[in-house]
Amino acid sequence: MRITMKQEEQIIRTEYSELMQKSYIDYAMSVIISRALPDIRDGLKPVQRRTLYDMYELGIRYDKPYRKSARIVGDTMGKYHPHGDSSIYGALVVLAQDFKMGQTLVDGHGNFGSIEGDGAAAMRYTEARLQKLTQEAFLADLDKDVVDFVPNFDETEKEPEVLPVKVPNLLINGAEGIAVGMTTSIPTHNFGEVIDGVIAYMKNPDINTEQMMQYIPGPDFPTGGVIANKDELTAIYSTGVGKIKIRGKVEVEQVKGGKERLVITEIPYTMIGANIGKFLNDVYSLVETKKTNDIVDITNQSSKEGIRIVIELRKGADAANLENLLYKKTKLEDTFGVNMLAVVDGRPETMGIVPIIRHHVNFQYELAKRKYTTLLAKELEKKEVQEGLIHACDVIDLIIEILRGSANVKMARACLTEGIIEGIAFKSAQSQKDAQSLRFTERQADAILEMRLYKLIGLEIEALMKEHEKTLANIAEYNEILSNRAAMAKVIIRELEAYKKEYGRPRRTVIDNLKEAVVEEKKIEEMDVVFLMDRFGYAKTIDVAAYERNREAADAENRYVLTCKNTDKICIFTNKGQMHLLKVLDLPFGKFRDKGTPIDNLSNYNSSEENFVYITNLGAICNHRLIFGTKTAMLKIVDGSEFDVAKRTTAATKLTDGDEVLFVHPVAGNETIVMQSERDFFLRIAVDTIPEKKKGAVGVRGMRLADGDALTAIHLLGEGESAQTEVKGKPVMLNRLHVAGRDTKGTKK
Known part of the structure; x- marks a missing residue:
């Protein structure tokens, strides 16, 4: 009889806030390190690095046919x-866009988007396929053990921790990324200038920012343009943080x-x-x-x-003033926020231009050390084999005799390596x-046993001797590079100069100190206008003379008619307790029969959520008092x-839940108001019994309403004015109502 015992559940009690904090920190670091920020060494984000490495693995070289982007994306994702x-294809597309990258790393074929x-x-x-630069300067030495390989996400493949990039890609192509609590924004730079800067640092590691800027004077954007604040670049490149002011390039052409x-x-x-369309x-x-x-x-x-x-432009236009207006009021002049943030030794760090180049150069020395260590090991292996074959040629008759006299390969190998006969x-x-x-060594014995007879021809032996001399020369060269930092620097510099010669191009962006754009605005001539708004909310202004000619039609067709100055503002009070301001100059000024523009389009007023209560011009109320009444x-x-x-x-008044503004009007203080409720209660009180309060106050109760009742x-x-209203078909003379005290029930009609 077999008895199975159920394992007891173990409940781990923990503080919820601590668990959330730890989980969020883990998530944030994952986004920062593994997704959003580039590595200081190769200047690539993980998705870019993996996409390029996958293309390399698939053999999509610059001199091979293009391959479908879907194949690249699928293989990279898998x-x-x-x-x-979408993130992989998005990265692939950007790597191929010459208007975003300083140097494109992918050669795209087909529609890869446009600058617009x-x-x-x-x-x-x-x-797509790899660019020649990418293949030569980003992926060339992966077979020489120059970088560490790490397991992929499911540990079925190996991927490089970083690509062996030989040029300072972080500066050449820049970077943009939003992580958790931090962002990176590094502008692009000129390929040749950055190479010069790296070489200058290698020759003088104590170089400062100002000296470095003799080689790298500033960003070089693929769209060109003009950098307008040259004097501020030194501070930006020292700290790694700042704002670069950039302008478009404008030319003036003469026409007929x-x-x-x-x-x-x-x-x-x-x-x-999309900002071109916005412009x-x-x-x-x-x-x-x-x-x-x-x-x-x-x-x-x-x-x-x-x-x-x-x-x-119209004839006689001031082109210079208009150009300044475009700089001032549109995106033709904009700022590029610089934050040179990258992952350094597994943690994010903001750096100036010299530290970035220092990290790059240190990485180049590390790559060169590992590369030439690997090459030296291979040459030493070749030397060992070559020396064995040369010696074997000298005693070839003895070796043939050993091979013919041996019963098996094992016996022959033992004789060659240990002299066992x-x-x-x-x-x-x-x-x-x-x-x-x-x-003979084991490796030499294997080479001898695998040697073909044609290698004994005199010319072949001579070729072997020459190859051995070349191997000895390589070993001496690699030893010199590994033991002498100056020799290693010379090799790195030679490579960089070759890249500059082949891939360098002239600077596109002009760097200068330009004056602030100043616009000479024409002084607005103040004049009287008439504000008209119809029942559909379409508003406009017309000349006073035009209104006088069409007064009868204007008063009949429009809901609001106000005379005001063109420099004034229109105040729109709504039932939600809001006041919206609208500049009269923002309204279309034209003919009486022009349609006008909806108020919704010119102000924050929302006709689907608010209703008009009162409209006036600001000049008419500034020296007066307004009375507010609610439901x-x-x-x-x-x-x-x-x-x-x-x-x-702005909030014109404070409302309680469910309340609405019912009435707004200027008062002098000697008037009376009559409140009328849904249940036909009327109360007439003197205006001077209502206290003056701030616009942020609720107010006081004017009439005591029964439950469920509200003002209509x-x-x-x-003073002395007569007025009437109608209740259930009967007229009610409002001026004959008794003036009572505030906060009373009133009279039912």
């Missing part, structure tokens, strides 16, 4: 990067009729993508809001040949004596100057 195909923000085609349509046009031929690096919209807005009257038309004529955005038949005693003195009969008076604010939206209307009566 072997090395289990984070989804068009996305790449699906991975099943595009093809004495007119001019502005042509943008280079854009700021930050404008690539065009911003220019349209400048025209619509009358910030400028000089622009006649704007067209985007950009193509594969480059950027060309043409702005046609037992069981071997020799032709003479001298041969037997000579065989006993043989002491729950809360009343207060507020000084109008409190609404002279800069914010586009509030009427303001001036």
